[in-house]
Amino acid sequence: MLYSAFSQRPKHLDPAQAYASDEYDFISQIYEPPLQYHYLKRPYTLMPATAAHLPKPQFFDAHDRRLPENASAASVAYSVYELRVREGILYAPHPAFARDPSGKPTYMGLRREDLRDKSRLLDFRKTGTRELTARDYIYQIKRLAHPRVHSPILGHMSEYIIGLKEYSEQLVAEDKKLGAAREPGDASPFLELDQSEISGVTEVDRYTWRIRIKGKYPQFSYWLAMPFFAPVPVEVDRFYSQAGMAEKNITLDWYPVGTGPYMLTENDPNSRMVLERNPNFRGEPYPSEGEATDTANGLLVDAGKLGPFIDKVVYSREKEGIPYWNKFMQGYYDQSGISNDNFDNAVRVAATGDAGLSEVMEARGIRLKTSVATSSYYLAFNWLDNVVGGQGDAAQRERGRKLRQAISIAVDFDELISIFANGRGIPGQGPIPPGIFGFRDGLQGINPVVYEAKGDKVQRRSIDTAKRLLVEAGYPGGRDARTGQPLVLYLDTTAQGPGDKARLDWYRKQFEKINIQLDIRTTDWNRFQEKVRKGNTQMFFLGWNADYPDPENFLFLLYGPNAAVRFDGENKANFQNAEFDRLFEQMKNMDNGPVRQGIIDRMVGILREEAPWVWGFHPKDYGLYHAWLSNVKPNQMARNGLKFYRLDAQAREQMRAQWNRPRVWPLFLVLLLLVLAATPAVRGWRERERRSETVRQPQPDPT
C-alpha cells in the first residue's frame, strides 16, 4: 500500500472536463487514452496505451485524393487518424455493467425510491465488466460536445475534428428542447448522444475507429495521449444519468470508471481518496529501455515484469505543508515535494549549484529527484501599449524595442530564482523550456540580448548596457528626453498578500537599477484577467504549462492570430510580427528534424530581439522519496507512472517503528507539574475554609 497526499481537492474526475495536474494524478491511473508517453525515455516519446500501434496520419486533398507523407500543409485538406484498440481489454468492475440472469442490466431504469438505501457506488452490490471497444472512444469524443459537460477543449477541438462543431450545435438545440419539456423538479433528462454521429469520427469495426482532422495537425497525436480521449462506455453514462443519482453525488465526475491499472474505491476529496488495483487489468510490462542513466539509477531492474506492483494507494488530504512534511519525515507518506519553508532542512546546494540532500535526509535514506518543468513563467509587455509595445511608426517601434531590451537586462531572474525559489529553476532564454524539441542548451541557447559569453562562461549583460539601451530608447536617466518627465511603468499583478510584499519590492528595485519608476497595480484575479483580455495593461506576469511536448505549444503563445485582444486567444502579450507568424505557420505542421530546428531558431531569434516577454524562468520540480519506494522517475507530461512504482512495505514498517517510538514519560511530567501547580491552591483553599470555620464558631459572651 502506498501512502501519498493531496492538498487541493480535484475539481473534476470526468475525463472530458479534467484539465489540471491534481485531477490527472487520479484519473491517469484509471482512464486509458489510446496513446501514452514512454515512462523512461526522454525526450518524451509517444507509444500505444490501449491502441494496437501508433496511428500514422494519412493526408488527403480537397478531392479526397491520398497525398504522400511529406505533403505540404497547404495541400492537405484533411488528415485521417485510424486507431485500433487491442482486443480483450476489460473495464474495472462497475454496477453499470451488471446484468441479471436474463441478460438485462441490473441497475438500469431505477426510480428515486430504488436509491433510498444507496449513498455511494459501493452500495450497488452487483458489478460486471465488458470489453473495451472503439465505440467507447467515439462516445467520449461526443461527450466533449455535451452542452452540460462543458469540456474545456471543445472550442479547440471543434477547429480540428471535422463535424464536431456542427454536432455540438445540434446537441445544444436538442438539449434546449429537452429542457423546455422538463417538468419543474424533474431531474435533467438524459441527452442521447448516439442519435446522430460526428461526421469526422467513424467506427470502422468493433475495435477500429477513424478521426478526420481539418488540414495537417501533427500535434493531434499528443491529444490522443490525454484523458480527454479516454473511453467512456455509454451504459456508464446512462447509469449515472438516472434520477436521484446526482443528488447523492453518484456521477461520472465523482466515480470514474476505466480500463486502467487502478480503480477509485473511496472518494472523499475532503479527507482521503483510495485507488485499488483493477482486478480486470491485463498488466503492463515495465519498460526495458530508457535513458542512458536509467540502468545506473536502478530504473530498469523490473524490465519486462507486469505492473502494477502496488495493490492500493491511499491519498490523504493535507491542506497545510507543515503536517504533510512532518508525516513524510515520520515515514507515514512515501513521497513529498519540498516547500520553501523546509528547503534548507532538506537540501544542500553545493558551490557548483548542484542540489544534494542534507545529512538528516541522507541518514533516513531519502532520495531526491529533480526535473525541469515543461513550463515557462514570464513578464509580458502589452504589444498594444504606446510606451512598451510594438505599435506605431518605425521610430516608435524602435524606441519600444530598446526599452523592452533594457528592462529584460535589468530584471534579473537569476536573482529571483535564487531569492524566492531557493534556486529551483533555470532562467529562460526564450519561450521554449528544456525537454521540448527546439530548446537549445549551453552557449548555443543563450539569449544574446540579455547574456553574453565570456570564454566558456555566460554572464548577464551589465546595467550600463541596459542604461545605454534606455538612452537609445529616448529615456536617458529614466526620463523622457522630449518632456523631461520621469518614466513610470505599470505592472499589473494579483499578488497582494503580506507574503508577496518582498517580491513586489524586489520588482521595484529591478526597475530602479535603470532609474525607471515602477507602479505596481494589484488587483484580484478576475479583474486581472479582464485587463489582460482587454489590453488595459502595460506589463504583467503569466505562466504556461505544456499540454504536450511540442514547440508549437509554446510558440503559439506569441502567434499573431492568437492575440488576446483581437481574437481572445492565448497570445496575452498581443505580440504581432509578420515574419514570426509566417515561420510559425510553416513550423507548426513539420516533423521534428534539423529543418524544423532551423526555423525554430529563427523564430526564437526574432523573439529575443523583439523581447515581447522578459523570458522569466522554467521552474525545477524537487521530489523526495523514501528508500523503500523505487522505480520512480518524474515525468512532466504524464502522470500515469503509478503502475510502475515498487514498494518495500516491510522496510517501511521497520523504519516507521524505529522513527516513531512513543514516549510516555512527558505525560507523567505534565501530570506532575499540574499537581505541583495545584498544591498551593489546595493548601490555600483549606486555610480559608479553616478560617471560615473559626469565624463561624460561637464566641463566648464577653459579659
Place this chain on the structure above:
Amino acid sequence: MIAYILRRCLYAVVILIGVNLVTFLLFFKVNTPDDMARMQLGAKRVTVEAIALWKADRGYDRPLIFNAEAQGVARLTDTLYFTKSLEMFRLEFGRADDGRDIAFEIRSRMWPSLMLAVPVFLLSLLVYISFALLMAFFRATYLDFWGVAICVGMMSVSALFYIIGGQYLVAKIWSLVPISGYAGGVDSVRFLVLPIAVGVIGGIGSGARWYRTIFLEEVGKDYVRTARAKGLGEVAVFYGHVLRNALIPILTGSVVAIPLLFMGSLLTESFFGIPGLGSYTIEAIQAQDFGVVRAMVFIGSVLYMIGLVLTDISYTLVDPRVRFE
C-alpha cells in the same frame, strides 16, 4: 413564550432576506457570471461560446435583480437573485458550480466538524470556568496574580503556535498521536485527542480571564456580602450563589455559539486534516462558487438567529425574573 418565538421567526425571515440580498450584491460586485464561468472552465483555451454555454446551463445568463425584457412579475422573478437566492427559503441548496450537491456535501462534512467542536466547547467551558473560579476564589493573592499572568501570556500567543507546537511536541517528538488525519467511529478518538486538547488549551487565556471578570463582578455585589455575613463558607458562597448568578453573562456568550458549532473551525481543521465544514465557505469564495457561498451564509444566519433565541430561552431557566414581553 410561543408568541415570542413566533415573533422572532417573523423577524428572522426579514433579516434572512436582507442577508441574502447583501451576500448576493457583494458577491456579484466582485465576480461577474463571466468570471465564474472562466473560473470553472479553467484558464486555458476558454472560448466565448463555452462561457455563454456554461452560463446558460447554470442559469447565470439572467439579469441580476431586474429583468427589463420580461413582463409583469417575471421582471422580478426571472432574475438571478430570485432564481438563485430565494430558493434557499425552501431549503433547496442546489448544486455547487462544480456540479456537486451542496446539501450532500454539508451533511457529510458537518459530522467531523461536530466531533471536534462539541468536545472542545464542553471541555472549554468546564476548564475555563473552573480556572476562573479558582482565580476569583484566590483573588488578590499571588495565585490570582500568577493565574492572570499565565492567562495574559497564553492570550498573547497565536492560535497557530498552539497547533504547530502541539503537533511538533506531542505527535512528532513524543509520537503519542498522529499528526493529522481523521477516521470515522471509535478510531476517530486518536485523531481528535490532540486537536481537542489544542483547542481547549489555546483558549484558556482569554476564556478564563473573561469568566474571572464576570465572577469578580458578582463577588463584589451586596448579596455576596450578605451571604458571608450570614456565616456561609467561601465554597458555599462561590458555588451556591456566585456561580449561579454569573450564569447569565456566561450563557450569553455560550448558548449563541452552540448552533454554530457545526460550521467548524477553519484553522484547526486545516492543520489536523479534519474533513469538516470549516474551510467550505472560504474555499467556495476562492473558487467563486456562488451556490456554496449563498448556502453557507444562509445557514450561518439561520443558526445565529437560532442561537440568539436559545440564549433568550436559557435566561428564563437560570433567572425566573426574566419574562418574554
